[in-house]
Amino acid sequence: MKPTIHTQSNALRAEITDKAVFESRRAFIKSTAMLSAGLMLPSLGQAQAELNDKLTITAREHVTHYTNYYEFSTNKQDATELAKPLITKPWRVEVSGEIEKPGLYHLDDILKANAIEERIYRFRCVEAWSMVVPWLGFPLGEMLARFKPTSRAKFVEFTTLYNPEIMIAQRSTILDWPYVEGLRMDEAMHPLTILATGMYGEDLPNQNGAPLRLIVPWKYGFKSIKAIVKIHFRETLPDTAWHKSAPSEYGFYANVNPEVSHPRWSQSRERVLGASIFTPKRATELFNGYGQQVASLYTGMDLTRSI
Amino acid sequence: MISARNKTRLLKTLLICVGLVPFLLLLLATLNDQLGANAIQTLHFSLGDWALRFLMIGLALTPIKIITQQAWPLRYRRILGLLAFFYASLHVLVYVALDLSWSWAAFVDEVPKxxxxxxxxxxxxxxxPLAMTSTKAMQKRLARRWLTLHKLVYVAALTACLHYLWLVKLDISQPLIYLGLWLVLISIRVYRLKTG
Incomplete structure (x- = not known):
């Protein structure tokens, strides 16, 4: 069975640069959905309405002013300003390791080869808050396949840009810079996993990980590494940044799981960003609600141990 | 000319007014929806910050008295203590009422973890109990035991620092500053006790 992907449109990059068009399309989708729901038609529109109800998009303003970008600051509001000097054009990605086609790839060329689509995903941070973001990007797996991984490629490791001149918090030692994240090969190839280049119909703002970031919707947000400059295919488990910093608190898998608490706080509920102060927290779902699509990746694994 | 007594009274009133400014600003920000993406957390953390700040300022008065050799700082201890208690109470209220939405199930799940x-x-x-016994009448009634009881404020300030230190994910510089301040303020007292 092909997994259901929460995709509302397959748009070319050229079509989605206009924010007004994007907004009106959203309004159209919403109104038709409400209309068909109102008529009680068991149609696609109703399914869409349910989906919209489940995934209420967070205001862009909140997503751009609440970021964990420790390369710039540990304060979530600061990266918005501090990340402005980062130059994201031109951008190159070094692809290496257990593949047949290693090389230094220009982001422009990568983008030419991969059609951009919109994915509306819930993003759940390990700090027990969540937001819903319309990302623009392309499936990571389709791109990785083109590099022809060899049979020895078991994991993919991603590295963030290291540039302490601009990324001023890299001058401190709060984390072992540069930031490294990784996925098991099957997780990386999963159709839900994307590389994002934009959100809300526009290019990614710098503080949200421009020009290229990972989005793995069923894992805690720290897996979704920003400003990627290296993709390395390897046979052994990558040593990832947060795991190195506190192994008992941040595992390699970091699958969203309400049953497995962080050693210092519960993960059973999450604060929805942008909600009114009287809105109760929502119950966190196993695999962040994407279990139907991804649970099979972890068959036979003890999720309470492989955190 | 204002009498010394009236001057103290005026300064006390002024201190209360200044102490309530952060509360009013937070209230305004809440009503105007200016608390950002995670409004409850911003409110909750700000109230906690102010509780800790007033607790520390309150603890600084005796060392100031020791250093300046003047008695006036001690007159403001009660107000600062009560301001700290006021912000701590709101901090707890926001947690229970807004963060947990009064849910006992959520409380039982979250707190032990x-x-x-x-x-x-x-x-x-x-x-x-420190706030409850802060009145002059209680002070008289408890006499000597009052002093012993109110020594607990040193413990409260320390546990407040640990509370902060323990919740931070990575950058512990802020809680360490408070912890350092606590150490300095306690050290001055200990030094004073030893040297008489």
């Missing part, structure tokens, strides 16, 4: 919340709760439980 969070050592820092337990320490925070302990801090508040220490502050309650």
């Amino acid at each position: 969070s050592p820092y919340i337990l320490v925070g709760l302990l801090t508040y439980l220490i502050l309650v």
